[in-house]
Amino acid sequence: MILAVPAAWGPPLPGQFISLAISPRHTGGPEGSLLRRPFSVAGYSKAGGRARLSLLYAPVGRVTHRMVLLEPGTSLDALGPLGRPFPLEFQEPAALVAGGRGVAPMLFLARELTRTGRRCKVFYGAKTAYQLLPPERFHPAPVSLATDDGTRGRKGPVGELLDEESARERPGAVFACGPEPMLAALARWALARGIDCHVSVEAVFGCGLGLCGGCAIPAAGERRGFVWACREGPVMDAREVDWDAWDRMHARDLDRREGGGGSPSGRAGKREAR
Ligand SMILES: Cc1cc2nc3c(=O)[nH]c(=O)nc-3n(C[C@H](O)[C@H](O)[C@H](O)COP(=O)(O)OP(=O)(O)OC[C@H]3O[C@@H](n4cnc5c(N)ncnc54)[C@H](O)[C@@H]3O)c2cc1C
Ligand code: FES
Numbered sequence: 608m609i610l611a612v613p614a615a616w617g618p619p620l621p622g623q624f625i626s627l628a629i630s631p632r633h634t635g636g637p638e639g640s641l642l643r644r645p646f647s648v649a650g651y652s653k654a655g656g657r658a659r660l661s662l663l664y665a666p667v668g669r670v671t672h673r674m675v676l677l678e679p680g681t682s683l684d685a686l687g688p689l690g691r692p693f694p695l696e697f698q699e700p701a702a703l704v705a706g707g708r709g710v711a712p713m714l715f716l717a718r719e720l721t722r723t724g725r726r727c728k729v730f731y732g733a734k735t736a737y738q739l740l741p742p743e744r745f746h747p748a749p750v751s752l753a754t755d756d757g758t759r760g761r762k763g764p765v766g767e768l769l770d771e772e773s774a775r776e777r778p779g780a781v782f783a784c785g786p787e788p789m790l791a792a793l794a795r796w797a798l799a800r801g802i803d804c805h806v807s808v809e810a811v812f813g814c815g816l817g818l819c820g821g822c823a824i825p826a827a828g829e830r831r832g833f834v835w836a837c838r839e840g841p842v843m844d845a846r847e848v849d850w851d852a853w854d855r856m857h858a859r860d861l862d863r864r865e866g867g868g869g870s871p872s873g874r875a876g877k878r879e880a881r
Contacts (some may be wrong), residue, residue, distance in 0.1 A: 698779025706785025732765025
């Protein structure tokens with residue numbers, strides 16, 4: 608989706624998101640959503656005083672299904688650009704890891720890094736080939752692909768692809784966006800090797816304003832407690848997150864959504880949620 612945005616918004620930074628509300632006025636019926644939904648900025652351009660943002664989304668629920676039906680020229684209620692972006696000071700080369708819908712901010716980040724002459728390589732994974740965007744979308748950044756079922760690229764998790772390729776060239780920094788199990792595996796991999804790692808965390812946003820606690824992520828270290836992804840993220844230093852606690856939260860959440868009884872087996876990784 609391409610959105611013409613007010614020039615006064617200023618340019619977004621990679622990792623930032625916009626918050627969209629789809630009201631009954633947009634759907635021509637009673638459906639709509641009181642709560643806003645966050646969408647990462649996937650691209651930005653400005654020409655002749657006109658600024659445009661691109662978004663990439665998958666129709667998963669009420670708002671995104673309505674978005675598919677919007678007519679060109681519809682004006683929307685949008686706030687942005689919001690949130691903490693990826694840091695642009697880092698040791699090169701950067702490994703950009705995208706999983707599933709998490710590809711949106713990584714497209715924007717790859718474009719910005721290559722535009723400013725920074726060295727980076729993209730590692731892009733999905734469950735199956737048809738869920739992948741054409742890798743040319745990252746041009747001129749080099750891309751390696753992985754799919755869970757092996758229908759394109761290396762078979763298996765995208766983190767394993769990074770591990771394999773890093774034997775040839777060790778990344779100076781890892782930037783990632785994707786489902787929680789993927790982020791947790793990458794964070795552990797990078798932190799164990801002393802590599803800087805920043806992730807755009809997945810959380811279900813309610814208010815989007817730091818008020819409801821719906822986007823709570825367990826915090827690591829002395830801080831303990833929780834960080835609010837909407838206010839303090841979505842991009843976090845991997846060291847700020849308590850990954851074991853978040854794994855447990857994610858598994859419980861998954862169980863609840865799938866109608867399970869909260870088994871302790873931990874089923875993280877079955878559903879890709881972003
Ligand atoms: C910072 C941020 C950036 C995002 N950027 C994008 C993007 O660029 N493109 C994109 O397609 N989506 C993105 N998302 C996810 C998107 O905001 C949600 O999927 C949103 O809820 C969709 O609204 P909906 O009304 O269509 O679906 P809903 O009715 O809200 O949800 C449909 C189903 O998906 C589940 N669900 C929704 N979001 C999540 C989630 N994050 N984790 C686990 N389960 C979830 C719900 O529980 C429900 O079962 C982003 C989320 C965050 C936090
Ligand atoms: S979404 Fe309400 S506190 Fe973050």
